[in-house]
Amino acid sequence: MTTCVNYADIKARYGNKGQGKLPFIPGLEAAGIIEQVGDEVISFVVGDRVMAFPHHGSYAEYIVADENLTFAIPDSIGFDVAGSYGIVSFLSYKLLTDVAKLQDGDKVLIHSASGGVGTTAIQVAKALGAGTIIGTVGHTTKISTALEAGADHVICYNNEDFAQTVNELTDSKGVPIILDSIGGEITAQSMKCLSNYGRLVVFGNSSGEYGQLQTGDLHSSCRSVLGFSLGTTRKEQPEVLKDISTHVLRMLESDQIQIKISEKLPLKEAALAHQRIESRNSTGKILLYTEYS
Numbered sequence: 108m109t110t111c112v113n114y115a116d117i118k119a120r121y122g123n124k125g126q127g128k129l130p131f132i133p134g135l136e137a138a139g140i141i142e143q144v145g146d147e148v149i150s151f152v153v154g155d156r157v158m159a160f161p162h163h164g165s166y167a168e169y170i171v172a173d174e175n176l177t178f179a180i181p182d183s184i185g186f187d188v189a190g191s192y193g194i195v196s197f198l199s200y201k202l203l204t205d206v207a208k209l210q211d212g213d214k215v216l217i218h219s220a221s222g223g224v225g226t227t228a229i230q231v232a233k234a235l236g237a238g239t240i241i242g243t244v245g246h247t248t249k250i251s252t253a254l255e256a257g258a259d260h261v262i263c264y265n266n267e268d269f270a271q272t273v274n275e276l277t278d279s280k281g282v283p284i285i286l287d288s289i290g291g292e293i294t295a296q297s298m299k300c301l302s303n304y305g306r307l308v309v310f311g312n313s314s315g316e317y318g319q320l321q322t323g324d325l326h327s328s329c330r331s332v333l334g335f336s337l338g339t340t341r342k343e344q345p346e347v348l349k350d351i352s353t354h355v356l357r358m359l360e361s362d363q364i365q366i367k368i369s370e371k372l373p374l375k376e377a378a379l380a381h382q383r384i385e386s387r388n389s390t391g392k393i394l395l396y397t398e399y400s
Contacts, residue, residue, distance in 0.1 A: 108139035109190030110165040112380045112393045113223070114313055115338070120381065132164025133377070134395075135338075138180065138189035139170075148174050156180050158189045160341050166377050168397045175345045178352045184359055188366050191223075191392040196355040196364055197348060198310070198337045199228040203235055206335050207284045207306045211236040214282040216273055216300065217258070218242075218289050219313065221249035223392045226256035226367055228286055233257050234363040237284075241276060243269050243293075245387065252390040256367075270299035281305060287318075294318025303328045310335045367391030 116133040138158040141151055151157065151174065158180055159172035180189045203209045215232045219225045220242025232240055242258035244250055245265055253261040260276055262269045274281060281302035287294050290312030298320065301307050309318075309332065320332060340347065358364040369391035372380050376395070383389045 108137055108168065108170070109186045109394055109396045110134050110137040110374075111191035111194075111223075111395065112377075112384050113194050114311070114384060115194075117381060117384055132166055134161070134165030134167075136160055136190065136193035137165035137170050138186045142169065145174075150174055151177060151179070156182070156186075156189070158193050160193065166374060166395060168374075173345070176341060176348070178349075178356075181356065181360065184356070187368055187371065187394055187396075188359065190396075191368060191394055192227075192355070192359060192364070192366050194337065195223045195227040195366070195392070196231070196359070197351050198224055198335075199231040200351050200355055200358075201337070201340070201347075202286055202308055202310060202335060203228065203232055203237075203284070206333050207286070207308050209235050209237060209284060212238040213284055214239040214241070214277060216241045216243070216282045216285045216297070218264075218285070218287050218293055218297075220244055220253035220256070220258055220261060221390045223367075224288060226252065226391065227364060229253065229256040229258050230364045231358065234358055239276070239282075241273055241282065249390060252367075264293065264296075268296075270296045273300035277302075284308070286310070288313055290314045290318055291316035292318065295320065298324045298330075301328075301330055303330065305330050307332045308335060309333070310337075368394050370394065371396060373397075 141153050141155045157177050159177040161170035161172045215237045217225055217228050221244045240258050242253040242261045243264045247263050250261045262272050281300045283302045283305040285297045285307045287309050288311030291314035295318045371394040374395050374397050380393045
């Protein structure tokens with residue numbers, strides 16, 4: 108079985124995702140072969156290749172998942188990709204299509220563009236017909252990763268005023284879609300380059316802070332600030348993920364989405380994997396595998 112490390116795992120370990128029950132097992136997604144099925148399961152049988160969002164963590168040899176949070180994977184997709192595509196690709200597709208309402212030719216600004224979600228969102232946006240795609244990163248060493256994923260321009264927000272640069276790139280009009288998983292000052296600054304009728308989508312706060320916004324920034328400009336959580340959706344509206352799975356798998360099979368795996372570690376090295384993520388020096392996905400994978 109394979110799983111991967113998401114930033115949400117770090118937050119959960121620190122207790123920033125609510126009070127969990129002990130023993131605590133991190134992990135949100137995994138891929139493997141079905142060993143057993145419940146009496147009421149009708150979509151899967153023992154031996155099926157699947158990826159799933161489990162009940163109680165995925166850093167384990169075996170996991171348990173609901174049928175409606177389990178998705179068949181074709182033979183053409185290996186377990187390495189299957190164990191790491193769920194969060195990043197489901198989230199990217201949902202953010203761009205249903206939340207941000209991406210239209211053909213729309214310019215898109217994606218923060219944290221070199222990470223797992225960022226590099227995937229760039230590819231999904233391009234596949235959906237986005238126009239100019241601008242990424243931001245926190246360090247110049249990450250610029251090449253975002254460019255390789257397909258971004259047209261990449262800005263290091265610690266070295267320059269990203270909002271000013273975005274406005275320069277868009278003839279002072281700004282962009283209609285911004286994907287923000289950082290929060291804090293980045294969220295506040297994003298409003299300075301969000302176009303009229305634009306949508307700022309907030310889906311995380313890796314900075315540890317939430318941005319402060321003024322409602323006056325929304326009224327006459329007809330702009331919107333939208334929130335989304337894949338975790339909440341998995342709990343409250345899991346049925347919407349089936350349709351997303353179909354679209355995402357089609358993109359993976361046609362190579363419109365390529366999941367970059369930067370490192371593959373045995374499950375016993377999970378602590379090291381977390382250190383890599385927390386250092387903010389990693390790019391792409393870090394995979395964990397059991398000895399049976």
